[in-house]
Amino acid sequence: MTTHPATLWAASNCWSLRRAWAAARNTNTSDTRDGIRSPVYGTRTSSGGHGDPTGDHIAADVDHHTNTARTIDEVRANVDQAWWLLASATRDTPMPTGPALAVMSRLIPACDPATAHEVTGYLDRADRALRRTLRLGDDHWPIPENPACPACGVRMLRARTSNPDSAQWPVICAAGCLCIGETCPCGMDVRQKRTVHIWPAAWATRTLDLTATEMEATTA
Ligand SMILES: [Zn+2]
Ligand SMILES: [Zn+2]
Incomplete structure (x- = not known):
């Protein structure tokens, strides 16, 4: 979807x-x-x-x-x-x-x-x-092995862990890079100019070769 x-x-x-x-x-x-x-x-x-x-x-x-x-x-x-x-x-x-x-x-x-x-x-x-x-920080956890953002190349990808279901954690680029549209190398399903970069959990599984269990293991 x-x-x-x-x-x-x-x-x-x-x-x-x-x-x-x-x-x-x-x-x-x-x-x-x-x-x-x-x-x-x-x-x-x-x-x-x-x-x-x-x-x-x-x-x-x-x-x-x-x-x-x-x-x-x-x-x-x-x-x-x-x-x-x-x-x-x-x-x-x-x-x-x-x-x-x-x-x-x-x-x-x-x-x-x-x-x-x-x-x-x-x-x-x-x-x-x-x-x-x-005095509560963001619900951000680093991605194992700290891969580079496919759009800006900065190694600040984070899982947003607020959802209690870890299989639903989206991944964001904490460097705050924005999409440049159709030609953007981000790989988002919909690439639209000036939207933030956020990938569904399925992207992390597919592209970063991670499972939710691995994510949780590194954050434990
Ligand atoms: Zn980025
Ligand atoms: Zn993009």
Whole structure:
């Protein structure tokens, strides 16, 4: 099956946000709003040697609390935008039930590449904001033997590991090279000018001669 890179990219960003969101909910510290928890707020211990928080610590907490609230608002606003775009682009697809991000994961393959591209912008902003607040890095793992990107030649191919199913991990070029269209040596199914380079897991298996099990072995 041919998948447009914009669709793969949107799906991958949706998984990344789902992972960050889950991390936010699972962070085992004090509640802030609506299940988003702070990784810092509840873990602070005593200060000043007597257990009373100093002014600096209180200020840091208030700052952090405000930042977390602001992040949640930012995530919500972006997810709402992505949701409406997707819902209107897939009006003919039966609406799945479930949590918003899970539903979006299911709708993305049914939307057109232009919408997928727009949806990615919103999901990416939400994901970055959340990961910044949680101090969570990207879900990127290096490819065994560090092969060169077929497009730019830089050895920075990474598997995006947010999807719990390792057989679905797409590969990206972390050097950020963009497709130059029909004459691009990237080997993507659809080569379209100025799209990011992202290859489906099947490409990695076929071209890089890797299996999901090998990928997982190197990341263990
Ligand atoms: Zn590249
Ligand atoms: Zn290309």
